[in-house]
Amino acid sequence: MNAPHLTRPVRVPVLMLKVWLALLPGIAAQTWLMGIGVPTQILIATVSALGFEAAMLALRGQPIKVNLLDGSAVLSAALLALALPPALPWWLTVIGSFFAMVVAKQLFGGLGNNLFNPAMVGFATLLVCFPAQMAQWPAQAPEVQATWQAIFGLSPFDAIASATPLDHFRTLSRQGLPFDATTDPRFAWVALAYLLGGLYLLAIRLVPWQLPLAFLGGLAASAALGQLVGQTASPLFHLAAGSTMLGAFFIVTDPVTAPSTPRGRLIFAALAGVLTWVIRSFGNYPDGVAFAVLIMNITVPLLDQLTRPAAFGHKGRP
Incomplete structure (x- = not known):
């Protein structure tokens, strides 16, 4: 025991x-x-x-x-x-x-x-x-x-x-044309289904809350700011489209390739969300979750080092 x-x-x-x-x-x-x-x-x-x-x-x-x-x-x-x-x-x-x-x-x-x-x-x-x-x-x-x-x-x-809704968004945004952010509601059901599974993982404390929350927050905040400069797809569209929910709860949360510290997780996932929006909006690929995660995987050793808490009895990191 x-x-x-x-x-x-x-x-x-x-x-x-x-x-x-x-x-x-x-x-x-x-x-x-x-x-x-x-x-x-x-x-x-x-x-x-x-x-x-x-x-x-x-x-x-x-x-x-x-x-x-x-x-x-x-x-x-x-x-x-x-x-x-x-x-x-x-x-x-x-x-x-x-x-x-x-x-x-x-x-x-x-x-x-x-x-x-x-x-x-x-x-x-x-x-x-x-x-x-x-x-x-x-x-x-x-x-x-x-x-x-x-x-x-x-x-x-x-x-x-x-083509997928993200394909249409990328094509129209590159041409400077208005984009109707409404999409097939069935795609939203898929996103909700992955969200349901992700909430189960959070409920049983199998994944740290910092990773999905920071990823979705980084993506939503970037999309909101993007609307101010002409990228008209709303945060809700970005959250429901593509592999956002799958990435937030099942890919970003990989315990091996994500940081081990709470602050490191917040930085890692938030920047992955921002990169996802950047790639979707300006890159050559409609959905940027995979590339955003792989880019941020490179930073994990550094994030772990920079955000490691001080050892007991010490003022700085060991």
């Missing part, structure tokens, strides 16, 4: 399972909006991520079973898949899993040693290398057969593709 002032240790598989369960409302809403391609991409990403993880563990001489069962690869695969277009060809999902598991995670030493969020490394790699395929999103949930034909290369991919 632990002493009253000590917390019970949380096993990694239990932690990963709770986060995965918190994703279920968002997965359900995204499947309702975009079709069977969402769970299909999760399955492809999970199988390939586990395969790459097992191969790298074997090459590194590490125990395979215990590392595969910790749930980290399964969770990273789900986060990667949820950021991908639902009808993306299967081989691109496999490439994304390779960069997530091998390059971003195992080459850094495995779980707990990686500097960058693995899922976002896989997503950003695909976005930079295959921008045309990564821009193909369905206007509505397509038929199962059409989705699987696109995923497995049996029909033209662009047959079920369309």
Whole structure:
């Protein structure tokens, strides 16, 4: 039995399972909006991520079973898949899993040693290398057969593709044209579903409140200021669009790649929110969450050092 002032240790598989369960409302809403391609991409990403993880563990001489069962690869695969277009060809999902598991995670030493969020490394790699395929999103949930034909290369991919609200915002803002910030209300339901899962994680104290609050606050404040200079998309639009809620509660909160101090978390997440708005408004990619998080991942060691509290009995940081 632990002493009253000590917390019970949380096993990694239990932690990963709770986060995965918190994703279920968002997965359900995204499947309702975009079709069977969402769970299909999760399955492809999970199988390939586990395969790459097992191969790298074997090459590194590490125990395979215990590392595969910790749930980290399964969770990273789900986060990667949820950021991908639902009808993306299967081989691109496999490439994304390779960069997530091998390059971003195992080459850094495995779980707990990686500097960058693995899922976002896989997503950003695909976005930079295959921008045309990564821009193909369905206007509505397509038929199962059409989705699987696109995923497995049996029909033209662009047959079920369309632009997203963030694409329209970026295009019109670059041309200096007014932007109607109203969007398909179904996208708002997806955002609310991820918000529900995120609130569950906050309620059970599995993620620190500073990270999602500062990220959403930084994004909303930037959007509000942007309206004053002609960027007419409202803070509410930015909060509901794209992967904002997924990023706020499931990506920014990654305990390995986020700061460990309360002040460091506030700075890290707030600046990630600001960068997300900057990339969305002025960059080449419609949704900047992945790049914002990866950029801020670089600053984590410095933030931890600068915001480390003074040791007991000392005036300054040790």
